[in-house]
Amino acid sequence: MKREEQQDVAQLRSTISALEQLLEVQEQCVVEQSDNVQNLLRDLKERNTEMNRLNGALQGEVAERKRVAEALRSSNDALHxxxxxxxxxxxVIDRDGLVKMWNPALERIFGxxxxxxxxxxxxxxxxxxxxxxxxxRTRVLRNxxxxxxxVVRRKKDGSPVEISLSTAPLHDVNGNISGILGIMADITEHKRAEAALRDSEEQYRALFDSSRDALLLLDHQGFFDCNAAAVQLFGAASKAQLIGVPPWQLSPPTQPDGGESLVGAKDRIAKAYEQGTQFFEWxxxxLDGSLFPADVLLSRYERRGKPVLQAAVRDITERKRDQEQxxxxxxxxxxxxxxxxxxxxxGSLAGGLQGCTEAMVRYLDGAFAxxxxxxxxxxxxVMRASAGLYTNLEGAHxxxxxxxxxxxxxAxxxxxHLTNNVIGxxxxxxxxxxxxxxxxxxAGYPLLLExxxxxxxxxxxxxxxxxxxxxxMHNVAQSVAQFVERKKTEAALAETLAKLQALVRSxxxxxxxxxxxxxxxxxxPACEALFGWTEQEVLGRPLPTVPESKRDELQSxxxxxxxxxxxxxxxTKRVTKDGRIVSVELSVSLLRNVSNEVVGYLGxxxxLAERKNLETQMRQFDRLSALTQVLGGIAHQLKNPLFILMGQQRLLEDTxxxxxYDAVMADIHKTQETAKRLAAIVQQFLHLAGPVLPNQGRSSVMAAVKRTLDRLGEELERKHIxxxxxxxxxxxDIEADPALLDDIFLQLMRNAIEAMEKTRGRGTLTVSVQLVTDTGTRGPGDAEIAASPPRRVAASADTGHGDTETRGRGETESAASPRFPVSASAAEGDWIEVRxxxxxxxxxxxxxxxxFEPFFTTKPPGEGTGLGLWIVRSNLMMLHGTVQVESEEGQxxxxxxxLPVVTEPPLRLDPPPAAGLGTPSSDVG
Structure with a gap:
C-alpha cells in the first residue's frame, strides 16, 4: 500500500475511534440530562444531522480511498x-437482485x-x-x-438494524448496466451517538469548531455559521465575512467542465434538500481571488423546525496535484x-512527421503542432507536418x-524557445x-544531429x-532528428539502389x-538474352547454365x-535453354554483409562468340590480304590495255x-558491255587493293535515296518495276560522303530490280525512310512504314565486326547475336532507317x-564478282551504320x-586489312 493510501486508512481509523469515544461520553450525558425532554427532542434533530454529516464524511473517506485505489490500479488480489x-x-447484485458479492463486513452486520x-x-x-x-433497485438500474x-433492514436473528446505504450501477464492457454495487454501514450505534450528542451542545460545538474540514451552515439566504477551518480556508478575517454570502459567490464564474457556478451550485443545493446529501468536487x-479544488459534502438536517444544510469543504489541491502528476x-x-x-x-518521412505532430496534440494537450x-x-x-487546430501545410507559414x-x-x-506566457x-x-x-x-525545438x-x-x-x-518534447526532438536523418539516408540508398538496378538491367x-x-x-536481361531462361524461371533455383561436366568447376x-x-x-563453357554450348568469360566476386558473413556470389x-567471330574475321582478312595484293597487281596490269580497248570500241562504234554498218552494231554493243563489266571488275579489284577514304560531310539520306531512284528511273520503267x-x-542530316550513300543505295536497289526482273519480269520496289529512337519506336514518318525493330537489334546487327546477321520475316534476334556499341551518338538512340x-x-x-561474304554470289559465272554486298557492308562500317536482311523464301x-544521327563528326574508322572502302562502279557483282 502506498504512503498516501496508508495515510487515508489511518485517518479513517482515527475518525472511527473518535466516534466510539464520543458515544461513551454521550451515553453519560443522556442519563444526566434525561429530565430535559424538550431540549433533547430539539437537540436530537440537530445531533442526528451532525451524525449524518460525520457518517457522510466517513463515506467520503471510503470513496476517496476507492479513488486512490483505482488511480493506483491495484491488482485484483489487492482489491479483493x-x-x-x-x-x-x-x-453486488445482478439485475435480477441475486447476490454476487458478500464481504465479511456484511456477515458481521447481518449474521x-x-x-x-x-x-x-x-x-x-x-x-x-x-x-x-x-x-x-429500479432507479439504480436506470443509471x-x-x-x-x-434504510431499516433485519438481521439473521430477526432484529432490526439501521443502515446507511450508497448505491451505484455497474456497467459491462459494452457500457450496459449489468448489476448494482451497494456500500452499507451499520449506523445503529451512530444513531445512538447522535442521540447522545443532542444532549451536549457544548461538546457538539467543540467538535464543529475543531474539525479539520471547513464546515459551513447555510439556508436559502446563504451561510449563517462556519467554523474556524472555513474562515482560514477561504482567507477571511472573521466569520462575519462569510455570513450571509451565497455559495456561488465563493466560486469562479464557471467550473472546469464549462458549466456556470451559479447554476451548478443551486442545482446541488436543491438535490441536497431533496435527497438529504450531495457529495461532489467543486x-x-x-476572498483574495485565488482558486482551489475541493470535495464538498452537503448534508440536510432539521434545525429549530426548519431544514438547513451543512457544507463540509476539504481542500484537495495537493491530492489533485498528485493525481495530475x-x-x-x-x-x-x-x-x-x-x-x-x-x-x-x-514507411515515409512525411508519414512519420505527421504521426509525431498528431501524438503531440493528443498526449500533450497541444492546440496544434x-x-x-x-x-x-x-x-x-518548409512545413512538412501539421496537426490539431491547423492541418493545412501550404498556408502562410x-x-x-x-x-x-x-x-x-x-533554426x-x-x-x-519555451514560454508559458504567450501573451506578451x-x-x-x-x-x-x-x-x-x-x-x-x-515550445519550439531545433532538430539537431551532430x-x-x-x-x-x-x-x-x-x-x-x-x-x-x-x-x-526535448527527447522527442532528438528522436525526430535521428528519424529524419535515417529517412534521408534510406532515400539516398533507394536512389542509389535504383541506379544500380538500372545499371544491372541495362x-x-x-x-x-x-x-x-x-x-x-x-x-x-543480358543473362536472359544469352542463355534463354527468363528471370521467373531461374529465381530461387540452382544455376541452370552449368553443364554437368562443369559442376565440379563451379564448386571450385x-x-x-x-x-x-x-x-x-x-x-569456360555454359549451356543455353535450347541445349547449345556457349563459351563465356566468367568473373565471380564474393558478397558479404555488414557482419562480414558470406551471403552470396556475384557472377x-x-x-565469347563475338570475340571468336572477330578472330575468325581477322584470319579471313589475312587470307584476303595476300589475295587482294595479287588482284591489285593484275588490275593495274589490265587497267591501261582495257582503257585503250574501250577507246577503240568507241571509235569503232562512231565509224x-x-x-x-548496222549489221555489226549489235556485236559492237556486246563487246562494249563486256568491256564495261570487265572495267567494273578491275575497279572492284582496285578498291580492295587500294582503299580511298570518303569525304565526310553533312548529308541527307532522303536526298541520296531520291537521287538513286531518279538515276534508276529509265531502268525501272524498262523492266516494268x-x-x-x-x-x-x-x-x-548525318555525317557521310554523299557519293558513298549513293553507291550503297544503288547497289541494294539494283540487286532488288534484278531479282524481280529475272523471276517475274515485273515487280514493286518499296522504299521507306524513317527516324528510329533508342526504344525502337519510330519518329515522324509515314504511317504505312512497317514498325522498325527495336534499337537493340540495330545496335547488335552486323557492323562488319562479326558474322552478318540475317533473319526471316518475323524472326527475333537470337541470343547469340553479336552485340557491339555502334558509337557514342548512336547510344543516344537516333537512327535513320532505310528499308x-x-x-x-x-x-x-x-x-x-x-x-555479305566477299566473292559470294548467286549469279551465274561471268555475271558477278560477289563483291557488291561486301562493299556495301564495308562502306556502312565506315559510316558506323548497319545492314540487315529480312527474307522469307518466295516472299x-x-x-x-x-545510319546513326550524330551531333559531332564520327571518328574515322581505319579500313580492315585488304578490305577496300573506295567508291566502286555502279555495276552489281
Missing part, C-alpha cells in the same frame, strides 16, 4: 483484500455468511420493505446513484511509446526564411490571435507546459547473383572466391554509225548468312540500312 478487510459492507446468500435473493429485507427495495440513504474561490506521467509514457511506434513503423524541414539551400524552412519569426530564429540560433512574448507578434484562441504556452540543423518542431498549447512535458554483359546456398536471386570457383574474393575464368559473364516510296518530313523491299523470290535460309527480301 481491501473489500474483504473493509469495515463497510460491500454488496448471514457468504455461502448462505450467494446466488440467492437479499435475505435482510423485511417484508414491509420489499416494495421500497424494488423501487430503489441513478444514491449516497447515504438511511472549484472554489477565496500521476496522469501526466501516464500520458508522457504513452506519448513516448506512440512516438517510438510511429518512427519505427512509418508542426514540423518544418530545412530545404537543400539551407535558407528556408509554409515557407519561413531562416532567421525570421520565432521558427526561423530557432538560426539552434536553441529552443515579443517572439509571438500575433497577440490578437493568441488572445482570441486562448494560447498560453509555446550539430547539423535539420528542421524545427513546435507546439502551441492553451495551458502551461510543465517541466516534464518540456523534457519529453548492362550488355550477363550479371547474376547467387545466395550462399547457390540459388539464383538476381538474373539480368565458389571455394576459390571464398579465399581469394575474386575469380576470373577467361574461357558476370561475357559471350560504224558514220558508214551505217513500280516504285512505292514513303518519306517523312524534316529528317536530320529497300522487293517482291522477288526471296533468299533461301541457307544462303542468308553468306550474303521477297528487305534490306534494312541504319
Amino acid at each position: 483484500a481491501i473489500i474483504q478487510a473493509s469495515p463497510l459492507g460491500v454488496l 448471514w455468511g457468504e455461502a448462505e446468500v450467494l446466488e440467492g435473493p437479499m435475505p435482510f429485507i423485511p417484508p414491509d420493505k420489499l416494495e421500497e427495495s424494488r423501487a430503489l 441513478e446513484a444514491f449516497s447515504n440513504v438511511e 472549484l472554489h474561490r477565496r 500521476l496522469m501526466e506521467q501516464v500520458r508522457l509514457k504513452a506519448f513516448a511509446a506512440a512516438i517510438a511506434e510511429t518512427l519505427a513503423a512509418s 508542426r514540423v518544418w524541414m530545412l530545404d537543400p539551400s539551407g535558407t528556408e524552412l 509554409y515557407r519561413i526564411p531562416v532567421g525570421q519569426f520565432k521558427i526561423g530564429l530557432i 538560426q540560433e539552434q536553441k529552443p 512574448d515579443p517572439r509571438v507578434p500575433q497577440q490578437d490571435w493568441a488572445k482570441r484562441e486562448g494560447m498560453v504556452a509555446f 550539430g547539423r540543423m535539420l528542421g524545427v518542431m513546435a507546439m502551441f498549447a492553451r495551458k502551461p507546459l510543465s517541466e516534464n512535458v518540456l523534457q519529453a 548492362a550488355p554483359i550477363g550479371i547474376n547473383i547467387l545466395d550462399a546456398a547457390g540459388h539464383v536471386v538476381l538474373w539480368n 570457383i565458389m571455394d576459390r572466391a571464398r579465399q581469394e574474393k575474386f575469380v576470373r575464368i577467361l574461357d 558476370m559473364m561475357i559471350d 560504224a554509225q558514220r558508214y551505217h 513500280q516504285v512505292a516510296a514513303a518519306y517523312p518530313q524534316d529528317l536530320p 529497300i523491299q522487293d517482291d522477288g523470290p526471296g533468299i533461301p535460309p541457307e544462303l542468308r548468312n553468306k550474303l 521477297g527480301a528487305t534490306f534494312l540500312v541504319r
Whole structure:
C-alpha cells in the first residue's frame, strides 16, 4: 500500500475511534440530562444531522480511498483484500437482485455468511420493505446513484438494524448496466451517538469548531455559521465575512467542465434538500481571488423546525496535484511509446512527421503542432507536418526564411524557445490571435544531429507546459532528428539502389547473383538474352547454365572466391535453354554483409562468340590480304590495255554509225558491255587493293535515296518495276560522303530490280525512310512504314565486326547475336532507317548468312564478282551504320540500312586489312 493510501486508512481509523469515544461520553450525558425532554427532542434533530454529516464524511473517506485505489490500479488480489478487510459492507447484485458479492463486513452486520446468500435473493429485507427495495433497485438500474440513504433492514436473528446505504450501477464492457454495487454501514450505534450528542451542545460545538474540514451552515439566504477551518480556508478575517454570502459567490464564474457556478451550485443545493446529501468536487474561490479544488459534502438536517444544510469543504489541491502528476506521467509514457511506434513503423518521412505532430496534440494537450524541414539551400524552412487546430501545410507559414519569426530564429540560433506566457512574448507578434484562441504556452525545438540543423518542431498549447512535458518534447526532438536523418539516408540508398538496378538491367554483359546456398536471386536481361531462361524461371533455383561436366568447376570457383574474393575464368563453357554450348568469360566476386558473413556470389559473364567471330574475321582478312595484293597487281596490269580497248570500241562504234554498218552494231554493243563489266571488275579489284577514304560531310539520306531512284528511273520503267516510296518530313542530316550513300543505295536497289526482273519480269520496289529512337519506336514518318525493330537489334546487327546477321520475316534476334556499341551518338538512340523491299523470290535460309561474304554470289559465272554486298557492308562500317536482311523464301527480301544521327563528326574508322572502302562502279557483282 502506498504512503498516501496508508495515510487515508489511518485517518479513517482515527475518525472511527473518535466516534466510539464520543458515544461513551454521550451515553453519560443522556442519563444526566434525561429530565430535559424538550431540549433533547430539539437537540436530537440537530445531533442526528451532525451524525449524518460525520457518517457522510466517513463515506467520503471510503470513496476517496476507492479513488486512490483505482488511480493506483491495484491488482485484483489487492482489491479483493481491501473489500474483504473493509469495515463497510460491500454488496453486488445482478439485475435480477441475486447476490454476487458478500464481504465479511456484511456477515458481521447481518449474521448471514457468504455461502448462505450467494446466488440467492437479499435475505435482510423485511417484508414491509420489499416494495421500497424494488423501487430503489429500479432507479439504480436506470443509471441513478444514491449516497447515504438511511434504510431499516433485519438481521439473521430477526432484529432490526439501521443502515446507511450508497448505491451505484455497474456497467459491462459494452457500457450496459449489468448489476448494482451497494456500500452499507451499520449506523445503529451512530444513531445512538447522535442521540447522545443532542444532549451536549457544548461538546457538539467543540467538535464543529475543531474539525479539520471547513464546515459551513447555510439556508436559502446563504451561510449563517462556519467554523474556524472555513474562515482560514477561504482567507477571511472573521466569520462575519462569510455570513450571509451565497455559495456561488465563493466560486469562479464557471467550473472546469464549462458549466456556470451559479447554476451548478443551486442545482446541488436543491438535490441536497431533496435527497438529504450531495457529495461532489467543486472549484472554489477565496476572498483574495485565488482558486482551489475541493470535495464538498452537503448534508440536510432539521434545525429549530426548519431544514438547513451543512457544507463540509476539504481542500484537495495537493491530492489533485498528485493525481495530475500521476496522469501526466501516464500520458508522457504513452506519448513516448506512440512516438517510438510511429518512427519505427512509418514507411515515409512525411508519414512519420505527421504521426509525431498528431501524438503531440493528443498526449500533450497541444492546440496544434508542426514540423518544418530545412530545404537543400539551407535558407528556408518548409512545413512538412501539421496537426490539431491547423492541418493545412501550404498556408502562410509554409515557407519561413531562416532567421525570421520565432521558427526561423530557432533554426538560426539552434536553441529552443519555451514560454508559458504567450501573451506578451515579443517572439509571438500575433497577440490578437493568441488572445482570441486562448494560447498560453509555446515550445519550439531545433532538430539537431551532430550539430547539423535539420528542421524545427513546435507546439502551441492553451495551458502551461510543465517541466516534464518540456523534457519529453526535448527527447522527442532528438528522436525526430535521428528519424529524419535515417529517412534521408534510406532515400539516398533507394536512389542509389535504383541506379544500380538500372545499371544491372541495362548492362550488355550477363550479371547474376547467387545466395550462399547457390540459388539464383538476381538474373539480368543480358543473362536472359544469352542463355534463354527468363528471370521467373531461374529465381530461387540452382544455376541452370552449368553443364554437368562443369559442376565440379563451379564448386571450385565458389571455394576459390571464398579465399581469394575474386575469380576470373577467361574461357569456360555454359549451356543455353535450347541445349547449345556457349563459351563465356566468367568473373565471380564474393558478397558479404555488414557482419562480414558470406551471403552470396556475384557472377558476370561475357559471350565469347563475338570475340571468336572477330578472330575468325581477322584470319579471313589475312587470307584476303595476300589475295587482294595479287588482284591489285593484275588490275593495274589490265587497267591501261582495257582503257585503250574501250577507246577503240568507241571509235569503232562512231565509224560504224558514220558508214551505217548496222549489221555489226549489235556485236559492237556486246563487246562494249563486256568491256564495261570487265572495267567494273578491275575497279572492284582496285578498291580492295587500294582503299580511298570518303569525304565526310553533312548529308541527307532522303536526298541520296531520291537521287538513286531518279538515276534508276529509265531502268525501272524498262523492266516494268513500280516504285512505292514513303518519306517523312524534316529528317536530320548525318555525317557521310554523299557519293558513298549513293553507291550503297544503288547497289541494294539494283540487286532488288534484278531479282524481280529475272523471276517475274515485273515487280514493286518499296522504299521507306524513317527516324528510329533508342526504344525502337519510330519518329515522324509515314504511317504505312512497317514498325522498325527495336534499337537493340540495330545496335547488335552486323557492323562488319562479326558474322552478318540475317533473319526471316518475323524472326527475333537470337541470343547469340553479336552485340557491339555502334558509337557514342548512336547510344543516344537516333537512327535513320532505310528499308529497300522487293517482291522477288526471296533468299533461301541457307544462303542468308553468306550474303555479305566477299566473292559470294548467286549469279551465274561471268555475271558477278560477289563483291557488291561486301562493299556495301564495308562502306556502312565506315559510316558506323548497319545492314540487315529480312527474307522469307518466295516472299521477297528487305534490306534494312541504319545510319546513326550524330551531333559531332564520327571518328574515322581505319579500313580492315585488304578490305577496300573506295567508291566502286555502279555495276552489281
